[in-house]
C-alpha cells in the first residue's frame with residue numbers, strides 16, 4: 001500500500017514510520033528525536049481520542065511540528081502595548097533603552113565585579129555601582145536598592161520601626177494595587193500603625209500629638225492612584241520634617257513613582273521630584289520602573305545614618321537585586337547625566353512627551369495599510385483619545401493622543417461577540433497586540449507605538 005493511499009478509513013501510521021518519514025527529518029534535526037517522538041505520540045493520541053481527524057503522514061508530521069513550535073515559544077514574550085497606558089504594570093511597565101540592554105548583556109555572560117572592589121582588590125558593596133549616581137541625581141547622602149518599592153517600604157519600616165509605632169495620616173492609608181495595602185505592610189514589617197487626622201484633613205498638630213516615646217518613624221505616602229479633592233488639608237512637608245527633627249524621629253516619604261526630573265519642563269503635568277521630596281524628608285522610597293524609566297527595583301535614598309541602618313537589616317539580603325538590575329539601572333541613571341538628550345534616549349520620557357499631532361499623523365499614515373489588511377472584516381477610523389501615564393503616577397492627568405479604532409463591519413448587531421473574537425485574535429498574533437475594548441469598539445492608542453512596520457506585519461498575520 002502506498003503512503004498516499006492512506007485515507008480516513010485506514011489506521012494511523014506507527015510512531016516509527018512517521019519518525020522515519022523524510023518530511024520529519026528537519027524537525028528531528030531542529031527539535032531533537034526525543035521531543036519529536038513525544039509530539040508525534042500526542043498527534044496520534046488526539047486522533048485516537050477523536051479530537052482531530054486522521055490525515056496523510058505529511059499532514060500528521062506538520063501537526064507535530066506545529067506542536068513543537070508552540071511548545072518552544074517562551075511564555076514571557078514581547079507584546080505591543082497599545083492600551084493607552086504608558087507604564088502598564090501588567091505589561092511590564094517601563095521599556096528599557098538599548099544602553100540598558102547592552103549593559104545587562106555585558107555582565108550576564110561572564111563574571112563581574114558585582115561585589116568586588118577593583119581598586120582595592122577586596123570584597124565590595126553591590127549598591128556601590130549605582131549609589132553615587134543616585135546621590136548625584138537626587139541630592140541624597142546614601143542609597144540602597146532592593147527588589148521593588150514595596151520591598152523598599154517593608155525594609156525601611158522593619159529597619160527603623162520594628163515593635164514601634166509608625167505615624168501615618170488617615171488620608172494616606174491606601175491600597176496601591178494588587179495586595180499592597182499600607183496598613184498590611186506595616187503589620188508584616190512588625191510595626192504598629194498610629195493613624196492621625198481624618199480621611200480628608202490632617203494637620204501638623206495631629207502629628208505633634210501622636211509622636212511620642214513609642215514612635216519609630218513618621219511616614220508620608222504619596223497619593224499615587226487617587227486624589228482627595230474638596231475640603232482637604234495636609235500638613236506642610238517642610239514643617240513636618242522640622243517637627244520630626246525636633247522630636248528626634250525619622251520622617252520617611254514613600255513617593256511611589258519617583259521621578260528625577262522636573263516634568264513641567266517637558267510640558268508634562270508637574271510631579272514632585274525625588275530631590276524636592278528629599279529636601280522635605282529624611283528618607284524617600286521609590287520605584288525604578290515607574291517614571292524613572294528603568295528596571296523593576298525599589299530605591300531607598302536619603303540620610304546616610306538611616307540608609308546604613310536599612311542596609312544592615314537582615315531583610316536587605318532577602319530583598320536584594322541581581323547584577324542585571326544594577327547594570328540596567330546604572331545605564332538608565334547615566335542617561336540622566338545628559339538631560340539635553342534624555343527625551344530622545346529614555347523610552348518612557350520619549351513616549352510620554354510625544355505630541356498629539358505626531359501621533360495623529362502616524363495613525364493617519366497607518367490607516368490605509370491596516371484597513372487594507374482588514375478588508376471588509378472591520379471598519380477602521382482614526383479618533384482622538386487620552387493616554388494615561390499609569391503605574392500610580394499622576395492618576396488624574398491624561399495626555400491627548402490618537403488611536404486606530406476598529407468596529408464591526410455590520411454595525412452594533414453581534415458587536416460584543418465580534419469584539420471578543422477580534423481582541424482574542426490580536427492577542428494570538430506572533431507579537432500579541434493589546435488594545436482597549438469599550439463603547440462597541442477596539443481602540444489601539446498609538447502613543448506607545450514606535451515600530452510601525454511591526455504593527456503592520458502583525459495585521460498581515462491576523463486571522464479573523
Ligand SMILES: *Cc1c(COP(=O)(O)O)cnc(C)c1O
Nearest residue numbers: 148149150224255256257287392
Ligand atoms: C507603586 C507604589 C508602590 C509599590 O511599588 P512597586 O515598585 O510596584 O513595588 C508603593 N507605594 C506607592 C506610593 C506606589 O505608588
